Amino acid sequence: MSTAGPDFDVVVLGGGPGGYASALYAASAGLSVALVEQEKVGGTCLHRGCIPAKALLHAAEVFRTVGHAAEHGVRMPAGFVPEPDWPAANARRAGIVNQLFRGLSGLLKRRTVTVVAGHGRLTADGAVAVDGQVLRGRGVIVCAGSVPRAIPGMDVDGERVLTSDHATNSAAQRLPQRVAVIGGGVIGAEFASVYTDLGVQTTLLEALEHPVLPIGPDRDCADVLARSLKKRGTTIHAQARVGTLEHTGGGVLVPFETPRGAEKIEVDQVLVSIGRRPATEDIGAAEAGVRIDERGFVEVDTDTMQTSRPGIYAVGDCVATPGLAHVAYAEAVIAVERILGEDPPPVDYTAVPWVVYTHPEVAWAGLTEAQARAAGHDVQVHKHSMAGNGRAMILGDTDGLVKVVAAKGGPILGMHLVGPWASELLHEGYLAVNWQALPDEVGRLIHAHPSLSEAIGETMITFSGRSLHG
Template structure:
C-alpha cells in the first residue's frame, strides 16, 4: 500500500493538470496511466489534428503563392507529402510528450503505468498494487463513438483517433466524413485543402457545426468548404456500408431521396463517449449516469463518494482540454480546503480549427432570444479588413450579441486566426463588459482585431468603417 495526498486516475489533460497543479501546491501525487501521459489530446486528438490542419494551411498557401507575388518554377505544381506531414506531426507530439514527462518528474509526481480501478475502500488498484490518497481524482477520458453495424477496421473505416495516427504512405483519393460536428468539420477541412474528394454527411439540419456556434458564423464555414470543393449533405441517414474491391460504398438518404457514393475511406466522427465501464465505480460507490458519465457536483467536482473527484471527458461537461484544466484546479483547490469558484460552462471558449477558423463564447443570438432576453446584435464582415485582405483570407465575420443597454452575452467569430482573436471576447463576456467598454479600447491598425472594435462601436449607433 502506497500513500499519497492525491491519486489521479488517468493521464490525459485533466489528469496531468491535476497532478501538476497539486504538486505545485506541495501535495504528494501519484498519476496512473495505462499508456502514455498526455492522453487522447496529445497523442490522438488536439495536437496531431491541429498539426495536420496546419499542413493543409501551408499547402493551401503555397498553392496560391502566385497571388502573393511568389512565382513557382514553370510547370511545377505543389503536391501534398502525407508521410512528411505525419512525420512532422509525430515529432511535435513526441517533443511535447517528452516535455510533459520531464515536468511531471521535476514536480516529483509518481507515474504508475497500468490500468487503475477504484476499490471499495477508496483506494486505486493497479496490477495488484494499491494506491491510497486522501483524495482521488478520476480522469478516465473518452473514446470515439461508434455507429451500430458500422465496423471500424482502421483502414477503410476509421475514427479520428486512427486518422491522426495514420502511417499511410499516401492520402485517400475519396473520403466520406460521417458527422459534421467539430471533429468532422476539421477533418473535412484538412482533406478538402489537400485535394481529396471529400463528402460530408450530417444527420442534423445545416450540415456543418449544427450545434454550438451562432448560425451566422457556422454558415460562413459551410460556404467556404463548399466553395473549396466539399460536398455537404445535411439531414442525412447513412445506411449499411458495403465493402468492394475498389473501396467502400456508402448509401444514404436525404430529404431529396436516396443516393450512394463509393470512397476509399470512411471517417466516422459522430462525437466521443466517456470511458467509465471498467474503473471500479460501482464498487467504490461512485454513481454513473445513464449516458455513462460520472455524476459530479460541478461546484467542487466531487462525486457521490466523498473524497473522490472526477473531471474532464468522463463527466458531462464540455469535452475540451482547457475545461479539464479548469476543473482540475477546482478539484485540487477543494482538496486543499479552499472555496474555488466553479467553472462557468456557459461561457467557456470554443474553437474549431477549420479554414476559416470558428470560435465563440457565451450565448448565440437564438439562445438569448429563446431565454427571453431583449437583445441587440451587430456584425462586422472581414471583407473590408485590411489585414484580412493582406492575408488573402476575407471569409469571416464578427458577431456580438448583447443585452439591450446591457452587457455582452455572446461573442462569435469566423475567419483567420479566430482561435487567437477569441480571448478578447471571452474576457468581455465573462467580465460582463458593455459593448461601449470594448469599443473605446484602441485596436491596432492594421489588425484582424480591428473587426472586433468596429463591431463594438456600432452598438453606439455610430461607426468608423462599417
Template sequence: MSSEQDYDVVVIGGGPGGYAAALYGASAGLTVALVEDGAVGGTCLNRGCIPAKALLQTAEVYRTADHAADFGVIADGASTFTVDWAKVSQRTNGIVDRLVGGLPGLTETGAVSVNGTVLRGGAVVIATGSVPRTLPGFEFEGELIVSSDHSTRSASLPERVAVVGGGVIGSEFASVFTDVGVHTTLLEAMPGGVLPVGPDPELADVLRRALVKRGTTIHAGAKVNPPEMSDGGIVLGFEANGASEKIEVDQVLVATGRRPVSADMGLTEAGIQVSDKGFIEVDKTTMATTRPGVYAVGDVVDTPGLAHVAYAEAIVAIKAILGEQPDPVDYARVPWIVYTHPEIAWAGYTEDAAKAAGYDIVVHKHKFAGNGRAMIIGDTDGMVKVVAQRDGPILGVHIVGPWASELIAEGYLAVNWQALPEEVGAFIHPHPSLSEAVGETMLALTGRALHG
C-alpha cells in the same frame, strides 16, 4: 509481492484533466501519483487536439503555397505542389513526441508504476477521458472504417473519403481532406450539414459555403446505411432529402462524437454515481463525485468536451481538495473553437439562445472583407458578430474568419466579465490588425462607429 504507498492525491488518467490536476496539485505542495495506462497526454495530445491541428496547419501551408502567385511570388519551374503525407505524418508525430516527452519531466514526482503496488490517496481525481463513438455496422478496423484517432496518426491519405458526422471533428477533417486534394463527402444527419449544434447558425453557414466552394460535397439530413465492400472500395448508401444515394469511397471516417471511459472500473460498487450515458455525476461547484474524497474532471464528466475546460475543472478539484473555495467553471461562457478554414470561435449566447432566454438584445456584425490586415493576408471570408443586452453587457461574441482561435480571447474576457460594449470599444486595437474587427463591432454597439 505487493506494497502500499500513500499520496495526498492519486490521479487516474494522464490526459489534459489528469496531468493538469497533477501539475497544479504538485505546485501547491501536494504529493501526487499519476496513473496512466498509455502515453501521458491522453487523446488530446496523442490522437486529438495536437495532431489534428498539425494536419490543419499542413492544409494551411498547402493553400498558401498553391496561391503564392496571388501575392506575386512565382515558382521557378513547375508551379504545382503536392502533399507527401508520409512526411506530414512524420512531422505530426514529431510534434506529439516532443510534447509527450516534456510531460513526464513535469510530473516526475507523481508518476508511479501500479503493477504490484497499491496507491492510497487522501483524495482521488478520476480523469479517464473519452473514446470515439461509432455506429452499428461501422465498427472501426483502422484502415477502411476509421475514427479520428486513426486519421490523426495515419501515414497514408485516401483518394476518396466519406466523413460521417458534421460536428467539430467531422468538419475539421473535412476541411483538411478537401484542402489537400482528397475527394471529400460530408454526411450529417441534422439540417445544415455543418456544425448543426453549437455555433451561431450564421457562422456555420459561412463555413459550409467555404467548404462547398473548395470542393466538399455536403449532404444534410443524411441517414447512412452500413457500408458494403466492393471491388473499387467501399459503397456507402444514404438517404437525404427524400432520395436514396450511393457513393464509392476508399475510406469512411466516423465522427459521430465521443463517449466517456467509465465502464469496468467498479465505480458504482465504490459508491460513485454514473449516468445511463456513462458520465460520472459530480457537484460542478467542486467536481466532487457522490463518493467522499473522489473527484472527476474532463470528458468523463457531462460538461463541454474541451481540453481547456478539463484544465479548469482540474484546478477547481484541486482547490476543493486543499479546502479552498474555488470559483466553479461557468460552462455557459467557456470559449469554443473549430479549427477549420475559416476558423470559428465563440463564447456566450448565440443570437437565438439570447432571445430564447428572454433578453432584449442588439446585434452588430463586422465583416473581414473590410479589414486591412485580412486583405493583406488574403483571407477576407468571415465576420465578427456580437450579441449584447440592450443597454447592458455583452452576452456573446462569435467570430468566423482568419485566426478566430486567437481573436476569441478578448471576446471571452468581455463575456466572462460581463463587460459593456463601450468598455471594450474603448480598447485601442493595433492597426492594421484582425482584432480591429472586434473593436469596430463593439463601437457599433454604442451607436457610433468608425467604418460603416
C-alpha cells in the same frame, strides 16, 4: 493478494489533460501525487486528438497557401504544381507529439509526481488498485477520458473505416483520393477541411438539418464555414441517414438517404466522426459507490467536481461538461483546491472558449443569438464582415465575420467569430463576456491598425449607433 502501496495526498486516475493538470497543480501546491496511466501521459488530446489534428490542419494550410503563392507575388517555376507529402506531414505531426510528450514527462518528473503504469480501478474503500498495488490518497481524482462513438453498420477496421484516433496516426500515412466524413460536428468539420484543402474528393454527411457544426456556434458563423467548404470543393449533405457500409474491391460503398432520396457513393476511406463517449466502463465505479449516469458519465457536483462518494472527484471528458482540454484544466484546479480545503469559484460552462480549427476558423464564447433570446434577454446584435478588413485582405483570407450579442443597454452576452486566426482573436471576447463588459467599453479601447482585431472594435462601436468604417 494485493499489497498496500505508499500513501499520497492525491491519486489521479488517468493521464490525459484533466489528469496531468490535476497532478501538476497538486504537486505545485506541495502535495504528494500518484498518477495512474495505462498508456502514455497526455491522453487522447496529445496523442490522437487536439495536437496531431491541428498539426495536420496546419499542413493543409501551408499547402493551400503555397497553391496561392502567385497571388502574393511569389513566382513559381513554369508548370509548378504543389503536391501534398502526406508521410512527411505525418512525420512532422509525430515529431511535435513526441516532443510535447517528452516535455510533459519531464515536467511530471521534476514535480516529483509518481507515475504508475497500468490500468487503475477504484476500490470499495475509495483507493485505486493497479496491478496488485493499492494507491491510497486523501483525495482521488478520476480522469477516465473518452473514446470515439460507434454506430451499427459502420464497423471500424482502422484501414478503410476510421475514427479520428486512426486518422491522426498510422492510417493517416495513406492519403485517400476519395473520402466520406460521417458527422459534421467539430471533428468531422476539421477533417473535412484538411482533406478538402489537400485535394481529396470529400463528401460530408450529417444527420441533422444543419450539416456543418450543427450544434454549438452561432448559425451565422457556422454558415460561413459551410459556404467556404462548398466553395473549395466539399460535397455536403444535410439530413443524411447513412446505412450499412459495404466493402468493395476498391474501397467502401456508402449508402445514405436525404429528403431528396437515396444515394450511394464509393470512397477509399470513411471517417466516422459522430462524437466521443466517456470511457468509464471499467473504472470500478460501482465498487466505489461512484454514480454513473445512463450515458456513461460520472455524476459530479459541478460546483466542486466531487462525485457521489466524498473524497473522490472527476474531471474532463468522463463528466458531462464541455469536452475540451482547457475545461478539463479548469476542473482539475477546482478538484485540487477542494482537496486542499479551499473554496474556488465553479466553472461557468456557458462562457467557456470554444474553437474549431477549420479553414476558416470558428470560435466563440458565451451565448449565441438564439440562446440569448431563448433565455429572455432583450437582445442587441451587431456584425462586422472581414471582407473590408485590411489585414484580412493582406493575408488573402477575407471569409469571415465578427458577431456580438449583447443585452440591450447591458453587457456583452456572447462573441462569435469566423475567419483567419479566430482562435487567437477569441480571447478578447472571452474576457469581455466573463467580465460582463459593455460594448461601449470595449469599443473605446484602441485596436491596432492594420489588425484582424479591428473588426472586433468596429463591431463594438456600432452598438452606439455610430461607426467608423462599417
